[in-house]
Amino acid sequence: MDFTRRETVALGGAAVLTFVLPFRANAATEDLINEFTGGAELADSGVELDAPEIAENGNTVPISVSAPGASAIMVLAAGNPTPPVATFNFGPLAASQTASTRIRLAGTQDVIAIAKLEDGSFARSAKNVKVTIGGCGG
Amino acid sequence: MKFKAMTAVVALAISAPLVFAGGADDDTLAIDGEEMISKTAAPAHMEETGIDTIISGWHFREDDTQSMQTDSFDNPGMIFVDQAMDMWSTVEGEAGESCASCHGDVSTFEGLTTKMPKVNEDGELVVMEDIINNCRTERMQADAWKWSGNDMQSMVALIGNQSLGMPMDVAIDGPAAEYWKQGKEMYYTRYGQLELSCANCHEQNYGNYIRADHLSQGQINGFPTYRLKQAKLISKHNRFRGCIRDTRAETFAEGSDEFRALELYVASRGNGLSVETPAVRQ
Amino acid sequence: MASGVKPRVKVPSSASAGDAITIKTLISHPMESGQRKDGDGNTIPRSIINRFTCEFNGESVIDVKMEPAISTNPYFEFEATVPEAGEFVFTWYDDDGSVYNENKAISV
Numbered sequence: 462m463d464f465t466r467r468e469t470v471a472l473g474g475a476a477v478l479t480f481v482l483p484f485r486a487n488a489a490t491e492d493l494i495n496e497f498t499g500g501a502e503l504a505d506s507g508v509e510l511d512a513p514e515i516a517e518n519g520n521t522v523p524i525s526v527s528a529p530g531a532s533a534i535m536v537l538a539a540g541n542p543t544p545p546v547a548t549f550n551f552g553p554l555a556a557s558q559t560a561s562t563r564i565r566l567a568g569t570q571d572v573i574a575i576a577k578l579e580d581g582s583f584a585r586s587a588k589n590v591k592v593t594i595g596g597c598g599g
Numbered sequence: 600m601k602f603k604a605m606t607a608v609v610a611l612a613i614s615a616p617l618v619f620a621g622g623a624d625d626d627t628l629a630i631d632g633e634e635m636i637s638k639t640a641a642p643a644h645m646e647e648t649g650i651d652t653i654i655s656g657w658h659f660r661e662d663d664t665q666s667m668q669t670d671s672f673d674n675p676g677m678i679f680v681d682q683a684m685d686m687w688s689t690v691e692g693e694a695g696e697s698c699a700s701c702h703g704d705v706s707t708f709e710g711l712t713t714k715m716p717k718v719n720e721d722g723e724l725v726v727m728e729d730i731i732n733n734c735r736t737e738r739m740q741a742d743a744w745k746w747s748g749n750d751m752q753s754m755v756a757l758i759g760n761q762s763l764g765m766p767m768d769v770a771i772d773g774p775a776a777e778y779w780k781q782g783k784e785m786y787y788t789r790y791g792q793l794e795l796s797c798a799n800c801h802e803q804n805y806g807n808y809i810r811a812d813h814l815s816q817g818q819i820n821g822f823p824t825y826r827l828k829q830a831k832l833i834s835k836h837n838r839f840r841g842c843i844r845d846t847r848a849e850t851f852a853e854g855s856d857e858f859r860a861l862e863l864y865v866a867s868r869g870n871g872l873s874v875e876t877p878a879v880r881q
Numbered sequence: 882m883a884s885g886v887k888p889r890v891k892v893p894s895s896a897s898a899g900d901a902i903t904i905k906t907l908i909s910h911p912m913e914s915g916q917r918k919d920g921d922g923n924t925i926p927r928s929i930i931n932r933f934t935c936e937f938n939g940e941s942v943i944d945v946k947m948e949p950a951i952s953t954n955p956y957f958e959f960e961a962t963v964p965e966a967g968e969f970v971f972t973w974y975d976d977d978g979s980v981y982n983e984n985k986a987i988s989v
Contacts (some may be wrong), residue, residue: 513662520827521827523663525958543916548946549943550946551945552943554940554941554962555960555962556962561957563951563952563955564950564951565952566950582958587928597809673956678907682887685887831955
């Protein structure tokens with residue numbers, strides 16, 4: 462286990478990259494999903510999540526969710542200091558179970574949508590959004 | 600161990616985001632269906648710059664940012680235009696006047712923004728903020744608004760929005776010539792520890808990236824601009840200040856004569872582009 | 882907070898009975914997340930709109946639970962069914978107890 466100075470620096474850099482690019486939902490996110498679904502299984506289809514591949518500014522990222530027949534859709538940002546974003550509850554006069562909004566993302570991360578479908582089952586969809594950090598501040 | 604360590608580094612490097620090629624895009628900017636002039640032939644005075652087409656900053660943004668500007672409801676900057684509309688008819692100050700009591704409908708200011716900044720009867724270069732504060736302190740006898748404050752920039756945006764789609768057309772000759780020359784000199788002056796001039800980024804490198812920022816031509820035809828970063832309307836002088844500060848320089852103040860002159864010169868580089876106020880940027 | 886909060890709502894003025902219409906809403910609000918610090922290093926307390934509802938003639942269209950991750954000047958777009966002439970009621974609930982309302986009538 463002899464590291465050269467250069468390797469140590471490289472590994473340090475690798476560790477930082479791993480930290481800022483979380484590809485898996487963290488524990489807090491899992492708990493929130495379980496709370497919403499009661500631990501039910503999550504289907505891969507039934508909910509659509511639309512979000513940009515690259516967000517120019519993490520402060521205002523447009524997203525939209527859609528799940529035909531769903532009673533509710535919860536949106537989570539797994540890499541935010543607090544993952545909950547919003548829960549859309551659709552009433553009897555919703556013409557479609559679709560909604561768009563604009564959200565804050567603390568960095569590059571997965572945005573997750575969980576829908577409670579008409580039959581009581583749950584579906585999950587996720588999208589990785591890259592948040593660029595510009596060189597020019599305000 | 601050496602092999603493993605380097606493999607880990609290589610694997611992570613591959614999964615890191617790629618850098619994207621630059622340039623302005625070929626989309627068409629239409630706001631509520633009305634097409635804007637967002638690319639056009641450069642004005643004659645730019646001949647020596649090597650730029651033959653002037654391009655709105657809109658063309659350098661990602662699709663999602665672009666689409667927020669194409670619908671006047673989706674544009675978050677329009678909330679502030681709405682707020683300014685309420686202020687327009689609100690009486691303030693000792694004189695008991697509102698904007699509306701002198702000027703009637705705000706639409707009477709259609710076209711004014713295309714001519715700003717301009718030289719007034721006293722030979723002074725004035726920008727929209729000066730005109731507004733002059734009305735407030737002289738005619739309304741109310742307090743002056745802070746340059747980059749929400750009230751001021753909302754009002755600048757409301758008046759600018761009356762000229763939406765009209766091409767910028769500031770005068771650079773006659774009494775404006777001296778101010779224009781001063782502004783031009785500033786544009787090519789390298790400021791700060793980084794020794795960067797406006798031209799280094801916005802004339803010589805537009806379309807390229809500075810870190811993750813996609814450099815535009817630095818046009819100001821969409822100001823005040825709703826900037827997603829601050830989630831509010833940003834004044835021209837605030838943006839100038841931000842740019843100069845980023846060169847690690849002591850910057851000029853918002854509302855300084857230096858920035859008035861620079862505003863005139865930068866505005867003249869956009870002569871021919873539609874007013875997009877309030878534009879949406881990153 | 883409650884100073885300078887202004888709602889904007891876009892609803893067509895008329896529709897056919899049973900039509901699906903698109904509604905857009907925008908409200909000016911800083912949505913202070915509770916994550917930021919001021920110049921002295923003190924946490925700026927959270928102050929957000931935490932719920933948004935849209936009802937038509939007393940029946941729910943959408944009811945949104947909002948968290949600090951919703952952007953400044955919250956925006957929503959969704960679709961509603963219009964069974965008859967009536968009125969949409971839009972309500973935003975602020976952390977500080979303020980409630981902001983906007984109504985829009987629609988004819989059929």
